Each structure stands twice: as structure tokens, then as C-alpha cells.
Amino acid sequence: MKFLKIVFFLLCVFTAFNVHAQSSQELKRRRDQLTQELQQLNQEYQETANNKKLSKKQLDNLKAQISIREEKINVINSEVRNLDNQISESNNSVRSLQSQLDQLRKEYAGMILFAYRNQSAYNKLMFIFAAKDFNQAYKRLKYLQQFGTYRERQADYIEGTQKDLHVKIVELDKSKEEKSALLKDQEKEKKTLGEQKNTQTQAIADLSQHEGQLKQQQKDLQKKIAATNREIDAAVRREIAEARRRAEEEAKEAARVAAAKAKAENREVEIPKTKTITKTSSNSEVLNATPEAARLSNDFLGNRGRLPWPVTNGVIIQGFGVYYTPENIKSESTGVSIKTNPGASVRAIFEGEVINVRDIVGTYLVVIRHGEYFTAYSxxxxxxVSKGQKVTTKQTIGTVATDSTTGETDVEFDLYKGSTPVNPKLWLAPN
Incomplete structure (x- = not known):
């Protein structure tokens, strides 16, 4: 019974440790990913700084670094908390195993003393022959045999418990070393974070001396973003209107054919089992009117969180939604801005059909339909690629442009469900 309790305890400890280990691995993977993103952003920032090019995107780069570094510090905090829990559990396990080992040794010592006092064959025979009857003698014989087996088993328990205790002590020491290394890394990141925030303040002050240049860059950028958003919105609405028109015509034609057939057969017109598209049908119903479109929509939705990035190597420097510029100007992004390498290929994140290719202030925009979902690459x-062309997942659709003024290489990526923009980051696979 005692052995079963020990086994159950060790299983519980192993299960708890395995859960923590899995969580720690995920945190470590995220920390390594953030470190890689920071290195890439820092390299690009240094190149911009060395070229002495003052721009809003330089500040965006610095802001992205600060945000990522803060997230990395939070991840390290989570890792430290995980390690604290592991250290606490390991300490409890060590104390419990040590207590069990002491008890096992005490019991084993008692058995050895008993065996020593009754080691002669004469004493064993006397113990057996002193029985009242044959049944009792048989039971005493079996007892002596089982006692020897139990003593051997106790010795194995002691050896196994000693090994488990050694493993736990090694794990405890390793956890303490990892925690120490993480705390050093955390202090380093906090110091760098403080320096970058000071640099950001200084950069804003420096750029304020070139207010006209900065405002012009901001004005040009906002003008281009507005034109791109208008074109994306118009392309999506045209596609929805065209899909509605086609679906309504097909429904009318199907109704006409059914009526003619019913009249020829002298029977009533059957009500179609599938819902037909009318003027009151929703955009989702319109865009999923055909089996192919419905399949694409379902497949696209089924890959949420696993879709490939539009570039093979990139970092998001401007996220989705409302944000404030370093000058405290409120703005809103309908997609994400991804910094990548100069001349990088841009690819479709899913199969679909190109519905628009347009020149927007000197650079191109490509919009692709995936059932009721749309992706835009600007x-x-x-x-x-060209309008009407079918594309496959990860097919190259163009190359990213580099801003001649700032030297920045960003691709703007938007994702729509119908005519509503959604956060692309939630749909893309971890980079």
C-alpha cells in the first residue's frame, strides 16, 4: 500500500512538472522570437540612424522596438514565475522524498535487525515447528518466505527513492540557474528599454527641428493610406455588388426554367430547397452563393491563426486599430505594416482570385478574394498577377517597394471579412 502511495505521488509530481515544462517551452520560444525581432529592428534602425535620415518611420521603428522589448520583459516575468513554481514544487518533492527515504531506511533497519536475530536455520525451524497445527506451520513458512521477498523489495524502493531524490535535486539546481540567467537578462532589457525611451524622446526633439519635413512626410503617408483604403473599399464593394447581380440573375433564370418546366408538365412550381439571393440577402450570403466560394470561405476560416505571412521575413511595426503617433496625433490602421527586406517577394496568403490591381501614388495595390474574405497587399x-487571375497559397504576386526618401521597406497588409476590416495578426501563423 505504501509503495502505491509513493508511485501515485511521483506520477502527480511528474504530471505537474510536465505541464510547467510545456508552458516554459512556449514562453522560451516566444522570448527567442521577440529577441530575433528586436535584433532585426535594431539593425534596421541603426542603418537609418547611420544614414542620418530623419523620418516618422524611424520613430515607428523605435516605438516598435520599445513595445516588443516591454512584451519580452513580461514574458521573462512569466518565465520567472513559472520557475518559482517549479522551484517550490521541487523543494516540496525533495522534502517529501527525503522523508520517505528516512522512513524506508528506518523500516529496513528494523527488518535487518529482525533478520539478524533470527538468522540461524535452527531458529527458523523452531518458529515453524512451534505452530499449533499444520495450517499454522504452513502460514509461518510462507511468512518467512514473504518476509525475505519484502526485504528485497524494500531495498529496491530505497534505491529508487534515492535516484528520484537525486533527479529532483539536479532539476532544482537547474531551475535556480535558469532563474538567475533570466533575471540578468531582464535587468539588461530594462536598462536597454530605459535608454530607448530616452532616445525616443531625443529623436522627437530632433525631428521637431525639422517640423516641416516631418509634417510633409506624414501628410504624404496619410494621403497614400487614405487613397489605398478607398481603393480597397471600392474593390470589395464592387465585387459584392457584382456577386449579388450574378446571383440574382442566376436565381431568376433558375426560377424561369423551373416555371417553364412545371408548366410543360402541368404541375405546380416547386419551391427551391436552397435559399436564393435577393436584394435583402446579406453580404455573407451573396459572397458564399456558389459552392466554390463557400468552400473557399470555410477553408480560409479553418486556417485562422495558421495562414502564412505575405513575406517570408518580416516584423509588424504598426498594428491594427487606433493608435497615437509620437506627436500624440490619433490615427487608425485598417491593417498591419510589415517591415521586410528590400526587394522582398510578396505572396498570397491563400488561394483565391485577383479582383483588383491598381497603381496608388506610384506603388501598386493587389486585392484578392477568398470566398467572403479579401486580402489586400499595398x-x-x-x-x-492581373485581374481575374487565380492564385495559389504562397504564390508570388509582386515585390515590395522601398521609400526613396526614408529608405524604409514596408508592405501594407489588410484583411477583410466582407466589407469589414479585421485584425490580420490574429489570422497569421506565429512568425
Whole structure:
């Protein structure tokens, strides 16, 4: 019974440790990913700084670094809390195993003393022959045999418990070393974070001396973003209107054919089992009117959180939604801005059909339909697809443009469900 309790205890400890280990692995993977993103952003920031190019995007780069570094510090805090829990559990396990080991040794010592006092064969025979009857003698014989087996088993328990205790002590020491390393990394990141915030303040002050240049850059950027958003919205609405028109015509034609057939057969017109598209049908019903479109929509939705990035190597420097510029100007992004390498290929994140290719203030915009979902890729230097063309997942559709003024290479990526923009980051796979 005692052995079963020990086994159950060890299983519980192992299960708890395994859960923590899995969580720690996820945190470590995220910390490594953030470190890689910081290195890439820092390299690009240094290149911008070395070129002495003052721009709003330089500040965006610095802001992205600060945000990522703060997230990394939070991840390290979570890792430290995890390790504290592991250390606490390991300490409890060590104390429990040590207590069990002491008890096992005490019991084993008692058995050894008993065996020593009754080691002669004569004493064993006397113990057996002193029985009242044959049944009792048999039971005493079996007792002596089981006692020897139990003593051997206790010795194995002691050895196994000693090994478990050694493993737990090693794990405890390793956890303490990891915690120490994490705390050093955390202090380093906090110091760098403080320096970057000071640099950001100084950069804003420096750029304020070139207020005219900064405002012009901001004005040009906002003008281009507005034009891109208008074109995306118009392309999506045109596609919805065209899909509605086609669906209504098909429904009318199907109704006409059914009526003619019913009249020829002298029977009533059957009510169609599938819902037909009318003027009151929703955009979702319109965009999923055909089996192919419905399949694409379901497949696209089924890959939420696993879709490939529009570039093979990139970091999000401007997220989705409302944000404030370093000058405290409120703005809103309908997609994400991804910094990548100069000349990088831009690819479709899912199969679909190109519904629009347009020049927007010197760079290209490509819009692709995936059932009731749409993806838009803007700030392209060149394109390799045309309107009406079918594309496959990860197919190259163009190359990203580099801003001649700032030297920045960003691709703007938007994702729509019908005519509503959604956060692309929630749909893309972890980078």
C-alpha cells in the first residue's frame, strides 16, 4: 500500500512538472522570437540612424522596438514565475522524498535487525515447528518466505527513492540557474528599454527641428493610406455588388426554367430547397452563393491563426486599430505594416482570385478574394498577377517597394471579412 502511495505521488509530481515544462517551452520560444525581432529592428534602425535620415518611420521603428522589448520583459516575468513554481514544487518533492527515504531506511533497519536475530536455520525451524497445527506451520513458512521477498523489495524502493531524490535535486539546481540567467537578462532589457525611451524622446526633439519635413512626410503617408483604403473599399464593394447581380440573375433564370418546366408538365412550381439571393440577402450570403466560394470561405476560416505571412521575413511595426503617433496625433490602421527586406517577394496568403490591381501614388495595390474574405497587399514596387487571375497559397504576386526618401521597406497588409476590416495578426501563423 505504501509503495502505491509513493508511485501515485511521483506520477502527480511528474504530471505537474510536465505541464510547467510545456508552458516554459512556449514562453522560451516566444522570448527567442521577440529577441530575433528586436535584433532585426535594431539593425534596421541603426542603418537609418547611420544614414542620418530623419523620418516618422524611424520613430515607428523605435516605438516598435520599445513595445516588443516591454512584451519580452513580461514574458521573462512569466518565465520567472513559472520557475518559482517549479522551484517550490521541487523543494516540496525533495522534502517529501527525503522523508520517505528516512522512513524506508528506518523500516529496513528494523527488518535487518529482525533478520539478524533470527538468522540461524535452527531458529527458523523452531518458529515453524512451534505452530499449533499444520495450517499454522504452513502460514509461518510462507511468512518467512514473504518476509525475505519484502526485504528485497524494500531495498529496491530505497534505491529508487534515492535516484528520484537525486533527479529532483539536479532539476532544482537547474531551475535556480535558469532563474538567475533570466533575471540578468531582464535587468539588461530594462536598462536597454530605459535608454530607448530616452532616445525616443531625443529623436522627437530632433525631428521637431525639422517640423516641416516631418509634417510633409506624414501628410504624404496619410494621403497614400487614405487613397489605398478607398481603393480597397471600392474593390470589395464592387465585387459584392457584382456577386449579388450574378446571383440574382442566376436565381431568376433558375426560377424561369423551373416555371417553364412545371408548366410543360402541368404541375405546380416547386419551391427551391436552397435559399436564393435577393436584394435583402446579406453580404455573407451573396459572397458564399456558389459552392466554390463557400468552400473557399470555410477553408480560409479553418486556417485562422495558421495562414502564412505575405513575406517570408518580416516584423509588424504598426498594428491594427487606433493608435497615437509620437506627436500624440490619433490615427487608425485598417491593417498591419510589415517591415521586410528590400526587394522582398510578396505572396498570397491563400488561394483565391485577383479582383483588383491598381497603381496608388506610384506603388501598386493587389486585392484578392477568398470566398467572403479579401486580402489586400499595398506598397508594391511591381506586380506579377492581373485581374481575374487565380492564385495559389504562397504564390508570388509582386515585390515590395522601398521609400526613396526614408529608405524604409514596408508592405501594407489588410484583411477583410466582407466589407469589414479585421485584425490580420490574429489570422497569421506565429512568425
Amino acid at each position: 506598397n508594391l514596387r511591381s506586380v506579377s
